[in-house]
Amino acid sequence: MPEAAHPHGTALTDEELRTLDAHWRAANYLAAGQIYLMANPLLTEPLRPEHIKPRLLGHWGTSPGLNLVYTHLNRVIKARDLDALCIWGPGHGGPSVLANSWLEGSYSETYPDVTRDGPGMATLFRQFSFPGGVPSHVAPEVPGSIHEGGELGYSLAHAYGAAFDHPDLLVACVIGDGEAETGPLAASWHSNKFLDPVHDGAVLPILHLNGYKIANPTVLSRLPESELDALLRGYGHEPIHVTGDDPLQVHRDMARALDDALDRIALLQRTAREEDVPERPHWPMIVLRTPKGWTGPAEVDGVPVEGTWRAHQVPLPGVRENPQHLRQLEAWLKSYRPQELFDADGHPRPEVLAQVPDGDRRLGATPYANGGLLVRDLPMPALEDFAVPVDKPGATLHEPTRVLGGFLEQIMEDTTARRDFRLVGPDETASNRLQAVFEASGKAWQARILPVDEHLDRHGRVLEILSEHLCQGWLEGYLLTGRHGLFSCYEAFVHIVDSMVNQHIKWLRTARELAWRAPVASLNYLLTSHVWRQDHNGFSHQDPGFVDHVLNKSPEVVRVYLPPDANTLLSVADHALRSRDYVNVIVAGKQPCFDWLSMDQARVHCARGAGIWDWAGTENGGEPDVVLACAGDVPTQEVLAAAQLLRRHLPQLAVRVVNVVDMTRLMPHEDHPHGMTDFEYDGLFTTDKPVIFAYHGYPWLIHRLAYRRTGHPHLHVRGYKESGTTTTPFDMVVRNDLDRYRLVMDVIDRVPGLAVRAAAVRQQMADARTRHHDWIRAHGTDLPEVAEWTWSS
Structure with missing residues (x-):
């Protein structure tokens, strides 16, 4: 496929370079200040021990790279007038995302007491990882976030989930090289085989290689570039490499890389949408190599820090007790030349904000990161149209999930034009008796299709992949950006996502306490092929413990339903799909089951x-x-x-x-x-x-x-x-x-x-x-x- 022209240019002007560097330095200053300072935010007096937090918490090592990405995304969003969202995989780099949302003004709009001036900067610094303040990770409290990132592995799946059925959205996803070692992330590279260039948005993975995890080197950073390039091309991407430690040169290279990537994306989407080209796109991605803890202390106490694992969290410990460390911290902070970046009252200077987009185009203000603002009620069909007749209890039998399948088919049909409902599952939709949905939508698939294949559809909205992690991650990203869905799974194997649902429940609980976060559609599980009818597959398929796991979690958020027959399953599913801000777990059989209650009786019983x-x-x-x-x-x-x-x-x-x-x-x-x-x-x-x-x-x-x-x-x-x-x-x-x-x-x-x-x-x-x-x-x-x-x- 030919490359697109570069209408936005491939080289920065001197003015663009100056303003980008100013913004990046300001973000680095603010990120470091949050880790260390509880007073004297503008360094208007010499640093003293009482200006330093008593407990130093946070992650510096990844922050300069995240700041670089945020700075450069600002430029292209503004220049191209893009709808964009960014998933911050190294979510432990919370200082950088907080710093950037404060710089662009979205943080002060969300939290008016944290003003964009000197007093507000002092509040921003003090509250970070401080009692009564905000977490050290990217969290629900952070404007523009849908991904906590404290547990690594899920960023790319969330990014694809956000992009599905949002055709005008660019989802950038920063993937840390430590995160890239996890199983879920390794599987997530295959998400590009499910992304429809006609109806979906674009995902731009940015693999950030800074060389180290907490204490060890990272696998991908130690691969020769040619080997890494071959690996990523094998996944179906066209990598663009940006490498260096000279800030001005990296700015130039990063700007070229983003322009190149976005031009390629625009061409791929235009070709698919205007010419109906059936070939699977090979989407661009960026491989960004910068030192860990870049621009921070090069050495501390005679040992190297920048570019090593020692920069991962707090590169200068014991600043309150060690005068030498205190002076080194002061020199580090002043190296960003804050007097050039902020005026005497602490406001960011105009050149710092020159490349920042306006209004909802700002990453911290995008409504896609507050999906409850976008979500619409599902068109719910009448249950009577799908209910099974029950003249007396126990006289007939039906397969409950097959009955539910007809109900879901109608929902899928009724959302054909608006495309805001998806069914996900690990290769089990038909096995779980839900195959009626294929009458309304096939299975999303962008790879090769053979004549013997059934129900594969380049524009389908049923997502099947034999990775529970991806199913969960896709659906979370989809829900958090304003849509609806259902995850069906064998009961025994949903445990694979125990940790993921735990993180989602924590996110929902915190989000419910934030007045500015609008309620999103609930995460709904249908667990079937359950313990009592896995007599044919045996002991390995027999585990009903997911309910125990979920019921240990926040009671405001979790709900668990065990409908005894087909009509009660319909009633429960109807309720769950209408609900907001919950995790609903429904356990129901797929084998023939006696019908006990009529639809009217089922409604009353389920309400009770x-x-x-x-x-x-x-x-x-x-x-x-x-x-x-x-x-x-x-x-x-x-x-x-x-x-x-x-x-x-x-x-x-x-x-x-x-x-x-x-x-x-x-x-x-x-x-x-x-x-x-x-x-x-x-x-x-x-x-x-x-x-x-x-x-x-x-x-x-x-x-x-x-x-x-x-x-x-x-x-x-x-x-x-x-x-x-x-x-x-x-x-x-x-x-x-x-x-x-x-x-x-x-x-x-x-x-x-x-x-x-x-x-x-x-x-x-x-x-x-x-x-x-x-x-x-x-x-x-x-x-x-x-x-x-x-x-x-």
Whole structure:
């Protein structure tokens, strides 16, 4: 593909060079000042120990490189009038992003008390990594950010997620060379095979090689340039290299590189959009090599610092106690010539701001980094159009996720023109029975397409790649820039993103406390192919613990739903997709499942979150002798089968059946907004009657949620206890003592007086488990009485 001409020029004028360098020096000064100073921000008097923070925190090593990128992005955004967003992969370089947003004015607009003058500079410095201030990392508090970056590996996935379906957006992404060693980042290079040059924006990766991590060299920085170049070209990029430590020359080279990259991007997009060229674009990227801790102290106490790992965090320690270090810090700060950069009142001088764009074009003011300003409500179809008919409980069976697939197809169809809904998953959309969505949109794919392939579409909005990390990162970037989506995954393998969802929950919790951040669409998980129906794949595919992980997190943000059938799944999904600022985890089966509730009943039950199924019990308006509780589709079926056995064998027993859809309802009201008051909980579960709880996951979670309740001593939970293998579906519940026969035995063991009166019934239940054991080993299938079971009251 021919290169574009360079209409914006390939060489800086002397004036451009002077103003760019002034801005960069100002940003470096402000970044260093935040790490060290709590007073005397303009160095109007000699530095004294009391001007220095008592605890020196922050990361200097990456900051000069980030400042260089910010400075040069300003120039091209202003010159080309671009909509742009930048993802700061080395998010621990918080001082630089704070410094630049303060310089451009977006920080003072967001926080009016941090004015763009001397007093405001003092506040900016003091608050950094200080009690009552702001974190040392790029964080939700920082204007222009959608990426925290404290945990490395996710920047490039977030960048692509932000670019999807934003055709006019440039997403620059600074990738640190330490971050580049992580697995998620290594996989993220393949995101360019999913970026549609017609409907999506552009991602410009900037691989920043400064040579070191905390204590060790970085792999990519030690590769010969030819080998690194070949690697990146193999990923499908056209690298542009910028290398050096002479500031003025690096400015010139960086300006040329950005102009070259943006001209190539413009040509690729124009060609795809006007000529419908089917070939996959080879997008440009920049490889930037500069010293770690560039422009900082060259040596400290006789050992090299600049260009080594020693510059990673605080290059001059003990400044308060060491007069020599104090003088060295003063000389370092004065090397930026702050009197040339700020006037006597601390305002940035005009030449410092000459290349800074205006208004929403500023990186700290772009609405794309505050996606709640852009998000629109999804067009939600009527649930009745997809609900399954339920004349009586348990008379029919459906695959819940297949039913949901029709609902999602309609949403995908209704968002065809506006393109703000995506379904992501690790190669499992059809496996998870959601393939109806392919009627509305194919799978995004820019690589080669063969005649035997199905549903691949260069303009598709279903994203499949066998990397849970990328699915999560893409969707986070998509949501945080103002769109909607759903992540479907096998339950056992969603754990791969445990750390990522943890970071997203922390981001949402902090963002909810910032009045200027508008609510974004929730991150919605559909976990299926779950533990109880992974009998064919075996032990490796059996792990329901993601719910435990999520429920450890901020209660303001997390929600967990276990719908027991197709209509309750529709109701829960409808609620989740309408919600804002949550992480919603929905666990539902894809195998045929009994239909228990009509759509109207499902709506009421899901709104309640937990409730009595009076048609399944035998309390008949009186006080129950025992409560059979359940959460999850398979546990619900086993509880209802147990209730049926009790009705048949112990008709005098008053049994209450309680189904829980919303797991957070079990928590105390003061611990979670959905939690029940003690009055509600006691009314539902009683204070003194045995409660046999059949739960989808690990049983101790239920105890943890309910341990403060009055009736907790009477609570007995059955669930998954790490007993799995390749076996029959019913054998899975038997192996974990969740089966109907064990539940009846639990009732007999725990209701006072039944141990003697119902001894024969208990023996029958134990014998049924023995028959099951022998039958499956002889026939390879479940007992007929189990396989052919249906509900009848």
